Amino acid sequence: xxxxxxxxxxxxxxxxxxxxxxVQGTMPLVGAATRRPLWMAFARPMAAGQxxxxxxxxxxxxxxxxxxxxxxxNVANNSNSMLPWYYKFSAVWGNxxxxxxxxxxxxxxxxxxxxxxxxxxxxxxxxxxxGVMGLVCVGFLLFILATSNPFERLLPNMPxxxxxxxxxxxxxxxxxxxxxxxxxxxxxxxVFAFAIAALLxxxxxxxxxxxxRPWTNLAWAFLTVGIALGSWWAYYELGWGGWWFWDPVxxxxxxxxxxxxxxxxSLAVTEKRGSFKSWTVLLAITTFSLSLLGTFxxxxxxxxxxxxxxxxxxxxxxxxxxxxxxxxxxLLIFALRAPRVxxxxxxxxxxxxxxxxxxxxxxxxxxVTVLLGTVYPLLLDALGFGKISVGPPYFNALFVPLTVxxxxxxxxGPGARWKSMSARDLGRRVALSGVAALVLGxxxxxxxxxxxxLWVAIGLITALWIVLPMFRDLFDKTRNASSFGAGLKKLxxxxxxxxxxxxxxxxxxxxxxxxxxxxxxxxVRMGPGDSVQVAGYEFTMTNLQARRGPNFLADTATxxxxxxxxxxxxxxxxxxxLYIARGMPxxxxxxxPGFFRDLYVAMGEELDGDDWAMRxxxxxxxxxxxxxxLLMGAGGILAIADRRYRRRKTAEAPAPxxxxxxx
Amino acid sequence: MTPKRKQKLFxxxxxxxxxxxxxxxxxxxLRSNINLFFSPVQIAAGDAPYERTIRAGxxxxxxxxxxxxxxxxxxxxxxxxxxxxxxxxxxxxxxxxREGQGVVVVGELQPDGWIRANEVLARHDENYMPPEVxxxxxxxxxxxxxxxxxxxxxxxxxxxxGEYADDNGASQY
Numbered sequence: 001x002x003x004x005x006x007x008x009x010x011x012x013x014x015x016x017x018x019x020x021x022x023v024q025g026t027m028p029l030v031g032a033a034t035r036r037p038l039w040m041a042f043a044r045p046m047a048a049g050q051x052x053x054x055x056x057x058x059x060x061x062x063x064x065x066x067x068x069x070x071x072x073x074n075v076a077n078n079s080n081s082m083l084p085w086y087y088k089f090s091a092v093w094g095n096x097x098x099x100x101x102x103x104x105x106x107x108x109x110x111x112x113x114x115x116x117x118x119x120x121x122x123x124x125x126x127x128x129x130x131g132v133m134g135l136v137c138v139g140f141l142l143f144i145l146a147t148s149n150p151f152e153r154l155l156p157n158m159p160x161x162x163x164x165x166x167x168x169x170x171x172x173x174x175x176x177x178x179x180x181x182x183x184x185x186x187x188x189x190x191v192f193a194f195a196i197a198a199l200l201x202x203x204x205x206x207x208x209x210x211x212x213r214p215w216t217n218l219a220w221a222f223l224t225v226g227i228a229l230g231s232w233w234a235y236y237e238l239g240w241g242g243w244w245f246w247d248p249v250x251x252x253x254x255x256x257x258x259x260x261x262x263x264x265x266s267l268a269v270t271e272k273r274g275s276f277k278s279w280t281v282l283l284a285i286t287t288f289s290l291s292l293l294g295t296f297x298x299x300x301x302x303x304x305x306x307x308x309x310x311x312x313x314x315x316x317x318x319x320x321x322x323x324x325x326x327x328x329x330x331l332l333i334f335a336l337r338a339p340r341v342x343x344x345x346x347x348x349x350x351x352x353x354x355x356x357x358x359x360x361x362x363x364x365x366x367x368v369t370v371l372l373g374t375v376y377p378l379l380l381d382a383l384g385f386g387k388i389s390v391g392p393p394y395f396n397a398l399f400v401p402l403t404v405x406x407x408x409x410x411x412x413g414p415g416a417r418w419k420s421m422s423a424r425d426l427g428r429r430v431a432l433s434g435v436a437a438l439v440l441g442x443x444x445x446x447x448x449x450x451x452x453x454l455w456v457a458i459g460l461i462t463a464l465w466i467v468l469p470m471f472r473d474l475f476d477k478t479r480n481a482s483s484f485g486a487g488l489k490k491l492x493x494x495x496x497x498x499x500x501x502x503x504x505x506x507x508x509x510x511x512x513x514x515x516x517x518x519x520x521x522x523x524v525r526m527g528p529g530d531s532v533q534v535a536g537y538e539f540t541m542t543n544l545q546a547r548r549g550p551n552f553l554a555d556t557a558t559x560x561x562x563x564x565x566x567x568x569x570x571x572x573x574x575x576x577x578l579y580i581a582r583g584m585p586x587x588x589x590x591x592x593p594g595f596f597r598d599l600y601v602a603m604g605e606e607l608d609g610d611d612w613a614m615r616x617x618x619x620x621x622x623x624x625x626x627x628x629x630l631l632m633g634a635g636g637i638l639a640i641a642d643r644r645y646r647r648r649k650t651a652e653a654p655a656p657x658x659x660x661x662x663x
Numbered sequence: 664m665t666p667k668r669k670q671k672l673f674x675x676x677x678x679x680x681x682x683x684x685x686x687x688x689x690x691x692x693l694r695s696n697i698n699l700f701f702s703p704v705q706i707a708a709g710d711a712p713y714e715r716t717i718r719a720g721x722x723x724x725x726x727x728x729x730x731x732x733x734x735x736x737x738x739x740x741x742x743x744x745x746x747x748x749x750x751x752x753x754x755x756x757x758x759x760x761r762e763g764q765g766v767v768v769v770g771e772l773q774p775d776g777w778i779r780a781n782e783v784l785a786r787h788d789e790n791y792m793p794p795e796v797x798x799x800x801x802x803x804x805x806x807x808x809x810x811x812x813x814x815x816x817x818x819x820x821x822x823x824x825g826e827y828a829d830d831n832g833a834s835q836y
Contacts, residue, residue: 239758346667361678365685372689387700387795389718391769394696398688523735523754585758604735604755613735613755 007072007151010060014151017053017108018141020046024111024134028127032201040127044115047130050137051112058105061150062092071158074098074150080164080581082551090175091165096299096315097150099178103295104140106179106186111137114190114215121211128197129190136189139322147315164551164581173233177226181253184223185291188256190215191263192288195281196330199337204281209271212284214640216267217497220260221636227253228629239587239602241521241617243625246395251374252294255367259287262363264636265356272418273353278338279360285330290367292323297374348420355413362406369398404462407509411437411465414498415473429476433468437461449518459513463506470499497639501632508628514621521618523604526557527611535618536564537599542571544610552577554588557612559601561592574614576603598622698769702796704805707746711772719748719778720767721796725817728762741766741778743796744813745805749777759785763817765796 002009024046031039061074065088070076078095079088092098111133118126144150194212198204230253235243244250263283269276296319347353373390380388415429441461445452477495478487520535531540543558554577562569575588592599597620604613700718701711711717719741727740735754739762740747750768760766760783770780800806 240755346670349670349673357674361681365681369685369689373693376693387798388697389700390693391696391698391716394692397692397696398685401688402685525733525735587758602755605760607730608732615755 003067006060006063006067007069007153010057010064011149011151013053013056013060014141014145017050017057017104018138018145020050020053021108021134021137021141024050025131025138026134027131028134029131029200032124032127032131035124037123040123043127043130043134046134047108047111047115050134051108054101054105054108054141058092058101061098061101062089064151065089065092068162070160070162071153071155072150073152073154076154076159076162078162078165080162080551082581083162083165083170084550086175087165087170091169093178094165094169094174097144097148099182100140100144100148100299101150102179103182103186104137104144106182107133107137107140107189110186110190114193118211124201125197125203125208128200129193132193132196133189136193136326139326143315143318143322147318162581164579167552167577167579167582167584167586168237170579171233171237173229173237177229177233180222180229181226184219184221184226184260185253185256185294187215187219187222188260188284188288188291190219191284192330195284196333199281199333199340202337202340204270204277206271206274209267209280210645213264213267213271214645216260216264216284217636217640220257220264221633223253223257223260224629224636225633227257228626228633231629232626235622236589236591239589240615241519241589241600241602241619243515243622246373246392248374248378249298251370251395252297255371255374256287256290256294258363258367258370259283259290262360262367263287265359265363269353269356273347275347275353276357276360278334281338282334283360285327285334289323289327289330290371292319292326296320296323297378347418350416350423350426351420352413352416352418355409355416358409359406359413362402362409366399366402366406369402370395373398403509404458407462407466407505410502410505411469414502415469415476429472430469433472434465437464437468440464453517456513456517459509463509463513466502466506466509470502474499492642492644494639494642494644497635497637497642499635500638501635504628504631504633504635506628507624507631511621511624511626511628515619515625518620519617519622522616524614524616525607525611526614527609530611532616533564534616537618538562538564539572539601539616541614544612549577551581552579552586554578555603555606555612557603557614559590561599572599572601574601574603576606576612593623595623596621700767700795702800703741703743703746703748704800706748706772706776713774714771716769716771716781718767718769719750719772720765721748722817723760723762723764723766725762741768743800745800750780750783751777752780752783754783756783757785761785767795 023042027039027046028043031037031042064072064075065079066085068075068079068081068088070079074095074097078098079091083091093102111130114133115126115130118129121129191212194208194215198208227250230250231243234245235241263280266276266280266283270280296316299315299319373394377388377390380386411433412426412430416426438461441459441464442457444460445456449456474488474491477491478484481487481490522532522534524532526532526539526541528541528544531538533539538561540560541557542560545556545558547554547556554575556573556575559572559574560569561572570592572590572592574590577586577588578584579586587602587604590601597618600615600617600619602615604615606612698716698718699711700720702719703721705711706719711719721741721743724740724742724747728737729739730737736751737753737756738749738751740749742748750770752768752770764785767784768778768780769782769784770778772778
C-alpha cells in the first residue's frame with residue numbers, strides 16, 4: 001500500500017518543502033531588518049527542514065525509477081525495465097523534471113551546508129544569507145510544482161514498459177556530469193546570497209570575504225570539473241571526437257565559469273586589500289544570474305540539443321520570469337546599497353591589484369563576447385529577423401586572442417606584489433622565464449612535430465610563460481628559509497592552490513593548442529581484411545560480427561592496431577548499436593587513451609557489402625585538456641583547506657582556557 | 664593632476680580602449696561568421712547567396728540517398744515538399760540521418776544549384792519538420808501544416824517498414 005503511494009508521498013513532500021522555503025525566505029529577512037532574534041532564529045531549522053523534505057521527494061522519485069513504476073509519466077518516458085539499475089538511478093536526472101528536482105535538492109543542500117558551517121557568523125548575517133537562499137528555493141520549488149511535476153501519473157492507461165532512456169545518456173559520463181555541473185551552478189547561489197546579505201546589512205568587511213571565498217572556490221571547482229566531464233563525455237560519446245563545439249548549451253556553462261573565475265580573483269583583492277568591494281558583489285550577482293540564464297537556455301526549449309528536454313513554453317516563460325525577477329531585484333538592491341559598502345583604496349599601476357583588475361576586465365570582456373554569440377541568434381529570432389547561427393569561427397576568433405592576452409598578465413600575477421612595486425623589479429623577476437618560454441615554445445614543436453605551427457608555438461609559449469615564473473616565485477619564496485624543504489613548508493595551502501590552479505590552465509592550454517592543430521582525422525571505407533595507415537599507426541579490420549547487449553543490438557568491428565615498425569599490436573572494438581526500445585542507433589567509440597596521444601576509432605555507417613565507413617583519429621595531448629581542468633579544480637579545493645579559513649577553531653580553543661584562568 | 668586622478672584617468676582610458684578593441688573584434692567576427700538559414704523553397708526562389716557558408720534544412724527525400732560505391736561520397740535531396748535541393752557530402756553521416764527525417768546541412772550553394780556540404784546535422788525530431796523549415800514555408804505562402812502532415816506521414820511509413828537503415832543488423836537475430 002505504502003509502496004504504491006510513493007509518488008504521492010514525494011509530491012506531498014515537495015509541497016511541505018515549498019511551505020518551509022516560504023517561511024525561510026521571509027521570517028529571517030524581516031527579523032534581520034527589524035532586529036527580532038526569534039524571527040531570525042527561524043533560518044536554520046527551516047533550511048534543515050526544507051533540505052529534508054526535498055531529499056524525501058527526490059528519494060521517492062528514485063524509488064519509482066528503481067521499482068519500474070511506469071504509472072508515473074516521468075518514469076514511463078525515460079526508463080525501461082531492461083535498463084541496468086545504475087542507469088535507472090541516473091535516469092532520474094536525465095530528463096527535465098528530474099533534473100530540476102536535482103537542482104532544487106542541491107540548492108536546499110547548499111543552503112543546509114551554509115546553515116551548518118556558519119556558527120561563527122553574526123546572527124543577522126546568517127538569517128539574511130539563508131533568507132535569500134530560501135527565496136531562490138521558493139522560485140524553483142514553485143517552478144517544479146507549477147510546471148514540471150515529476151510525479152505526474154499516467155492512470156488508468158499505464159504503459160506496460162517504459163520508452164527507455166535516451167541511449168546517448170546511458171553512459172558513465174552522464175552519471176557524474178550533471179550532478180557536478182549542478183553543484184557548481186547552484187553553489188554560486190551561496191556567494192550570491194552572501195553578496196545580497198552584505199548589501200542588505202551594509203557590511204562588507206574582511207571577515208565577509210573570508211566567509212565568501214571558500215564557498216566560491218568550492219562551487220567553482222565543481223563547475224570546472226563538471227564542464228570538463230561534459231567535454232569528455234561529448235568526446236567519446238558523440239562519435240566524432242570533438243571536445244568543444246561552442247554549442248549554446250556548453251556556452252551556458254562556460255559563462256558562469258568565466259565570471260566565477262573573475263569573482264575568485266576579485267575576492268582575493270577584496271580580502272587582502274579591502275578594495276574592489278562593489279565590483280566583487282556585482283560579480284557575485286552576475287555569476288549566479290548567468291547560472292540561471294544557463295538554466296533558462298538549456299531548460300526552456302529555445303535550443304535544440306541533447307540537453308533540451310522541455311518543449312512546454314510555460315516552463316521557459318517561468319524560468320525567464322524567475323531570471324528577470326532575480327536579476328532585477330538584486331541589481332536594484334545593488335544600486336541602492338552599493339555606495340554604502342564601497343571603499344576606495346589606492347594602488348600602483350605595477351602591482352598585483354592592477355594585474356588582477358586587468359584579469360577581471362579581460363574575463364568580463366570574454367564573457368560578454370561569448371554571451372553575445374550565444375544570445376544573438378535567439379534575440380534575432382525572437383524579434384523576427386530570421387534564423388541565423390553563430391558558428392565556432394566567431395568564438396575562436398575572439399576567445400583565443402583574448403585568452404592569450406589574459407595569460408600574458410597571468411604570468412606576471414603570482415610574482416607581483418600587492419599595492420605597488422617597481423616595474424624594474426617585476427621585470428627582473430620574469431625576464432628569464434619570458435626568454436625561456438619564447439625559445440622553448442618556439443623550438444619544441446620543431447623537435448617533436450613534423451611541421452611547425454604558429455598557433456601551437458603560441459600555445460606552448462603561453463603555457464610556459466604561466467608555468468616558468470611560478471618556479472621562479474617558488475625559488476624566491478623559499479630562498480630565505482633555512483632549507484628548501486623548510487621554505488616549502490612555510491607556504492600556505494592557499495598559495496599551493498593558486499599555483500596548482502594556474503598550472504591547470506597551462507596544461508589545458510597545451511592540450512587545446514596541440515590537439516587542435518596536430519589532430520589527424522581520416523574517414524575511410526573499410527571491410528574485413530582492409531587496412532589503413534593513420535599518423536604512424538596501421539589499422540587492420542580483422543573481424544566484423546553482430547552481438548546482443550542487455551537493451552541493444554550491435555555490430556562490432558575488431559580492429560588490430562600496431563605502430564609502424566613495431567611488432568606489438570592491440571585490438572580496438574568500435575560498435576554500432578541499435579537501442580531496441582527507441583529504435584535509435586548509436587556509435588560506441590573505441591578509444592586507446594594515452595598521456596601523449598589518443599587513438600580513436602568510430603564506426604560510421606554501413607556501406608554496400610561488408611564495408612563500413614570508419615572514422616579514425618589520432619589525437620595528440622587530448623587528455624591534457626581535462627587533466628588541466630582537474631588540476632584547476634584541485635587547486636580550488638586546496639585553497640579552501642587553507643589555515644585561515646579554519647582560524648575560528650584555533651581562536652576558540654584558547655577562550656575556555658582564559659576563562660579558567662580568571663576563575 | 665594628482666596621482667590618484669592620473670590613475671583613474673589611466674584606468675578609464677585603458678578600459679575604453681579595451682572595450683573599443685573588443686567591440687571592433689566582436690562585430691568583425693560576428694559579421695563574417697553568421698550563417699543564415701535557408702529552406703529549399705527560399706533557395707529555389709534565389710534568396711540564398713552563392714559560395715558563402717549557409718545552413719539549409721528540410722527533410723531527406725525518400726529514396727534520394729545515393730552512395731558512391733568505393734568512396735565516402737554521398738548525395739541526397741533535401742526537400743520541404745515544395746522544392747528540392749541536391750546536397751553532396753564527403754564523409755560519415757550522423758547516426759540519426761534517415762530518409763524522411765529532418766536534416767540541417769552547413770555548406771556552400773553552388774551556382775548550378777546544389778550544395779557542397781561541410782557538415783550534416785540530423786535533427787532528432789521524431790515526426791515533424793524542423794521549425795525553421797515550417798516557418799520558411801509559411802513565409803513563402805504555403806500552409807506548413809499540410810506539409811508537416813506529409814512529412815510526418817512519410818516518416819511514419821518509413822519507420823513502419825522496419826529499421827531499414829539497420830535491417831542488416833536487426834535481421835540477423
